[in-house]
Amino acid sequence: MNKTIGKYICAWAVVCLAGCSNEVPQEGQTAVASFHVATRAADNTAEREITDQQFVRLYVAERRPESGKPEATDPSDQYWDRYNVVLYCDKYYDLEGQTYHVENLPGVWHKFAFVCVPDISQGMGSGMFPTQNTFLTYKDLYDFAIDYRPVLDYQVALNEASKEDLAIYRKIIDRWVDTDMPTNERVLMRRVTGQFVLNMGKPADQFDTATNGAVTDITVSMKTARNCYIRDESCDSVLVIEREQRKFHWTVSVEGQLEEQLLPIALLPGELSDAKVTVSFANDTSVEYALRGRAEEDVPMDAIEIKKNTRTIVLFNGKDKETFEVRYAGFADGNDATVDVDDDAWDGV
The missing domain is CATH 2.60.40 (Immunoglobulin-like)
Structure with missing residues (x-):
């Protein structure tokens, strides 16, 4: 199903990848990026479409000099690094269906973070992401985390919970968005739990x-x-x-x-x-x-x-x-586990 993603105030972003690109921002121009989203555990397994018991959120990040974070006051603060913005965010997208179009993207380098979490019970999926207050306070994807406690809570009664797919799937993509050439990509999220x-x-x-x-x-x-x-x-x-x-x-x-x-x-x-x-x-x-x-x-x-x-x-x-x-x-759905994988193969295409 094709669907233009609805916007929520909370997660536009800055990608901090020093030295990754020499492209010059295309001032005043915007582009559309299209993605087909599915999950897959490994290269040798079949793709799986998103189900009605999964919740997908997309974060889009771009370089910007402004911060929006509160000023640091104490260098000894354990959260001192939070004041140094790495991935500025002020918008996010909740996705429905399998194919999505992100509009009005400026012609700069972006980081796209796709995350799929379980949504077995009411509010479980959305409750695993940072609150709106956290977004508005820090506006930095570098700080944002997935809260797995709703899934841990759900598994207290294991006999019933064991029947469900309770995995987190994720895909991080770094791309230069060219306003003269639309981005069209197939996104295969991998299991990270x-x-x-x-x-x-x-x-x-x-x-x-x-x-x-x-x-x-x-x-x-x-x-x-x-x-x-x-x-x-x-x-x-x-x-x-x-x-x-x-x-x-x-x-x-x-x-x-x-x-x-x-x-x-x-x-x-x-x-x-x-x-x-x-x-x-x-x-x-x-x-x-x-x-x-x-x-x-x-x-x-x-x-x-x-x-x-x-x-x-x-x-x-x-x-x-x-x-x-x-x-x-591997998992029961096929030989889809990866053991001793080299994590140094950077997806910097």
């Missing part, structure tokens, strides 16, 4: 259910990232900030005692800390395991790492070993 998959096996085999009764639920707790910047510093790099402790609950049915229990949790990339698994039984007792693993034999147990666009599969070894093994794999 990862997935933690805890395989607890069959409860009847893994635990002493004869003494304690059936396993009733499994709780996973960990300290994990709750925000990531919209920007990147190299091609598709993910910059996470602000970590907090979280709990996720998985209910095990009577029939599930003889079925493999797989607990998938969508997370931002990064190392998990203070992580543990608590297994509760029908006799109101529970047992707790430190959630640390190893990818190879004869190596020390270590914190588990979540990688972008990758499933981190953690296997519980049972009541005897009380340890976890870590494996990295």
Whole structure:
């Protein structure tokens, strides 16, 4: 569906890419940029159209000398760098459909940041982006972050949440907009979140259910990232900030005692800390395991790492070993995960 994007006061922008271009701004002229947007995890997988359970926002940035930020007053302020505008913003676009036209673009270098987030419940998608007050105060894409807390909240009840696509997809493009030559581009956003998959096996085999009764639920707790910047510093790099402790609950049915229990949790990339698994039984007792693993034999147990666009599969070894093994794999929708990707390939076309 073709649709001209509606404008919102909040995110026009300055691209700060020193030395990237010698083009001279085309004064007084504007252009139209057209984009067809889809998601794709890797080059060898099929494109997917945006669904009605996803929310897409576009930020457009251009070089401008003015700031609009409040003046810095204290060099020791932890937010001192926020006063040095890198990517000036005062407008943003919420996108609907698959094809979009951005009008009235001046003939200068632009940064286009496409972000697709889950929109499972009312207001989830829009609530993951900075507030209008933040836009009007800082007007700098460099500062803007995606708030993943709505998704973490949604996953507290894992059994239901595990059925949904809770990934963040993103594509950052740097382009010179030529007013004499319209921009027409296909945008394929890539998954920047990862997935933690805890395989607890069959409860009847893994635990002493004869003494304690059936396993009733499994709780996973960990300290994990709750925000990531919209920007990147190299091609598709993910910059996470602000970590907090979280709990996720998985209910095990009577029939599930003889079925493999797989607990998938969508997370931002990064190392998990203070992580543990608590297994509760029908006799109101529970047992707790430190959630640390190893990818190879004869190596020390270590914190588990979540990688972008990758499933981190953690296997519980049972009541005897009380340890976890870590494996990295693609997603269930195909071989679409990337492991050990070189992030230095800059998309500076």
